[in-house]
Structure formats: structure tokens, C-alpha cells
Amino acid sequence: MDTIIEKIQETHPDEEVVSRAGSILRAGGLVAIPTETVYGLAADALDEEAATRIYAAKGRPSDNPLIVHITKMEDLEVIAAEIPDIARQLAEKFWPGPLTMIFRKTDRVPYGTTGGLDTVAVRMPSNKISRAVIESGGGFLAAPSANTSGRPSPTTAAHVIEDLNGKIEMIVDGGATGIGLESTIVDVTAPVPVILRPGYVTKAMIEEVTQEVVMDSVTDGNDKDERPKAPGMKYKHYAPRAEIILVDGQMEEVIRKINQFVENAQAEGKRAGIIATQESRDSYPHEWVRCIGTRADEETIAHNLFQVLRSFDQDQVDVIYSEVFFQEGIGHAIMNRLCKAAGNHVIHV
Ligand code: TXA
Ligand code: MG
Numbered sequence: 001m002d003t004i005i006e007k008i009q010e011t012h013p014d015e016e017v018v019s020r021a022g023s024i025l026r027a028g029g030l031v032a033i034p035t036e037t038v039y040g041l042a043a044d045a046l047d048e049e050a051a052t053r054i055y056a057a058k059g060r061p062s063d064n065p066l067i068v069h070i071t072k073m074e075d076l077e078v079i080a081a082e083i084p085d086i087a088r089q090l091a092e093k094f095w096p097g098p099l100t101m102i103f104r105k106t107d108r109v110p111y112g113t114t115g116g117l118d119t120v121a122v123r124m125p126s127n128k129i130s131r132a133v134i135e136s137g138g139g140f141l142a143a144p145s146a147n148t149s150g151r152p153s154p155t156t157a158a159h160v161i162e163d164l165n166g167k168i169e170m171i172v173d174g175g176a177t178g179i180g181l182e183s184t185i186v187d188v189t190a191p192v193p194v195i196l197r198p199g200y201v202t203k204a205m206i207e208e209v210t211q212e213v214v215m216d217s218v219t220d221g222n223d224k225d226e227r228p229k230a231p232g233m234k235y236k237h238y239a240p241r242a243e244i245i246l247v248d249g250q251m252e253e254v255i256r257k258i259n260q261f262v263e264n265a266q267a268e269g270k271r272a273g274i275i276a277t278q279e280s281r282d283s284y285p286h287e288w289v290r291c292i293g294t295r296a297d298e299e300t301i302a303h304n305l306f307q308v309l310r311s312f313d314q315d316q317v318d319v320i321y322s323e324v325f326f327q328e329g330i331g332h333a334i335m336n337r338l339c340k341a342a343g344n345h346v347i348h349v
Contacts (some may be wrong), residue, residue, distance in 0.1 A: 004170040022136025024138035032146040034174035035125040038153040040143030048110035062150040065115035066142035087188040096126035098200040102187040129174040152306040178301035196230035198333040244342040275322035
């Protein structure tokens with residue numbers, strides 16, 4: 001199929017483009033839209049057939065549930081069977097924004113949207129384009145990240161085009177997304193809320209609302225045998241085509257070792273890439289060095305991570321060596337994505 005691609009400004013979303021996107025969605029079609037986190041691949045969440053088409057376009061396993069995006073609290077009542085007080089408090093503080101909460105679902109939400117689960121993930125995004133399209137599309141849009149399953153999430157329309165051009169009806173190009181990592185997911189169905197996926201909203205930020213919140217041990221990589229509670233977390237994710245190896249240790253030693261690994265790889269005829277920071281980039285005298293941002297502001301690293309991972313595909317590198325980051329604040333989410341992309345391959349030096 002021919003995919004319609006339309007540019008749009010977040011400051012003044014073009015009404016004609018928004019209403020075209022809305023008509024496609026109401027007719028059961030697929031539209032990729034920017035959000036403040038990453039681009040999402042949207043379909044009408046209450047139309048089982050439409051939601052199911054998302055899986056085919058992404059090549060996503062059908063037991064991996066979708067997040068339903070809404071724009072107002074009244075709409076939460078339509079899809080969530082129970083809204084605990086803690087969820088209202090978290091919504092008050094973080095919605096609209098990069099937080100997803102898991103609720104028990106009502107009958108209005110088809111199992112095709114929830115991957116067969118009795119719970120539903122809900123998020124209220126703040127990006128004006130996504131909000132306009134959600135409203136125009138009927139108010140309830142299922143939207144996973146708009147990448148081919150397993151690849152890094154898209155943070156620009158060009159990434160969406162790479163993965164989904166010809167497979168979906170429309171791509172709304174609203175420029176690069178701000179945050180660059182997916183939302184924090186919190187399960188509020190349990191007595192104590194559980195973070196299933198770290199994101200821009202950190203554990204410390206959630207603790208300002210509720211003293212009690214725990215990090216799912218499986219998500220965090222501490223419990224390898226158990227099945228993650230966010231089904232999507234069990235799949236290989238965020239990966240560029242090349243193998244990624246994380247190198248952890250004292251900065252000087254990390255730089256020395258990465259340089260050595262790259263020289264060894266080159267000696268074997270391999271093309272090796274490096275993920276460096278503004279602070280370290282000049283210490284790597286090699287060709288495929290990418291600066292991911294500055295350690296002085298880790299939000300820059302979050303913003304660039306997926307873009308940098310994808311850029312190595314164009315360079316056709318065989319292996320990528322990366323520095324690691326502190327597991328604090330947004331660094332926790334950055335390391336969660338990097339570790340998954342690397343299949344947890346970390347060398348301690
Ligand atoms: O920032 C985001 O959350 C982006 C934008 C587009 O909103 N969306 C996104 O969706 O990252 P996706 O599908 O790539 O990731 C959704 C994650 C998956 O790991 C999935 O398993 C989990 O949420 N999830 C969805 N519904 C769930 C449920 N009912 N229970 C547990 N986990 C759920
Ligand atoms: Mg995803």
C-alpha cells in the first residue's frame with residue numbers, strides 16, 4: 001500500500017491532517033504518530049480487528065499487549081474496571097505525560113488489544129499532535145512503539161519510514177520526539193504499585209506521590225528465570241543489526257579497553273563502532289564513533305540513544321562497543337534499554 005506521509009507542527013497541528021488521520025483510524029486503519037516519548041503506531045483500541053492489524057505490521061508476537069492512549073480522565077472510566085486512589089494521585093501528578101498505568105480492564109477493551117490479558121495499559125500523552133489525533137480517532141488509540149518488532153523504537157518519522165513504509169496507511173511527521181525513551185510502566189492493580197518498565201518518570205519521582213513502590217525484579221534483570229510481568233520485556237529489543245557489547249569499569253580503563261577491542265576487531269576484518277559521550281569521544285581515534293550526549297545531562301543521552309543505535313545500521317558495523325551509565329534517575333531507563341539491546345552482554349574491566 002502507499003503510505004501517506006504528512007509533516008505537521010506541534011505548535012499548530014494542521015486540522016486537515018489531523019482529521020484525515022482520524023478518519024483513517026475510525027475506519028480501522030493504522031497511523032504512526034509522534035508522542036513525547038517515541039513514535040507510536042496507532043489503531044482504534046476498541047476495534048479488535050484494527051488493533052490486531054498492528055501486530056501484523058510490526059511483526060509483533062500477539063501475546064504482547066498494547067498501551068491504550070487517551071486524552072481525558074473520563075475516558076479512563078470506560079476502559080479501567082477499577083481506578084485505585086493511588087492511580088488517581090499518579091495521574092494527577094504525571095498525566096498528561098510519559099507514565100503508563102496497568103488497570104483491570106472493562107469489557108469495552110477487546111482481548112486483541114490486551115494480548116489476552118484481563119488488564120489494560122493506559123497512558124495519557126502530552127504531545128499536542130498525539131492528543132489531537134487521539135481525539136479525532138475516537139478517543140482510544142492502541143499504540144505500541146512504531147518500529148518493526150525487536151528494533152530500536154523510532155524517535156523520528158524517518159525511523160518509522162525505515163520500518164513501516166508501505167505497511168500502514170499514514171505517518172504523521174511531527175519532528176524528533178523530546179524524551180526519546182518509552183514511558184515508565186507502573187502496575188497499579190497490586191496493593192503496592194510495581195514499576196514494570198523504567199522510564200523518564202523515575203522511581204524517586206513516583207515516591208514523591210506514594211512512599212511504597214517497588215521495581216519488578218525481572219524487569220530489572222535480577223531474576224532471570226521468571227516471566228516478566230510486562231510481556232514485552234521478555235523479547236529481544238531495541239537492537240540494531242550489529243552485536244552490542246557494554247564495557248563497564250573505571251572510565252580510563254574502559255576507554256583503553258574499548259580502543260583495544262576495536263583494534264582487535266579490525267584486525268579480524270570487522271567494522272567496529274563505539275558509543276561514546278561528549279566527555280570521551282576524543283579519546284577514541286577510530287572511524288565509527290558516535291557521541292550519544294553528555295554525562296553532565298543524561299536527558300541528552302536518553303534523547304539520542306535509539307537514533308544512535310539505528311545509525312550504526314547505515315554504517316554496517318559488525319560490532320558496537322558502548323560505555324555504560326549510572327543506574328540513577330533517567331540513567332536507570334537508559335541502562336535498561338542498552339542492556340536489552342546488548343542481550344545483557346557486559347564486560348567488566
Ligand atoms: O512511551 C510509550 O509507552 C510508547 C508510546 C508510543 O506511547 N509506547 C510503547 O509501547 O512503548 P510498546 O508496545 O512498545 O510497549 C508496551 C509495553 C510492552 O512491554 C507490553 O508488554 C507492556 O507495555 N504492557 C502493555 N499492556 C500490558 C499489561 N496489561 N500488563 C503488563 N504489561 C503490559
Ligand atoms: Mg516497543
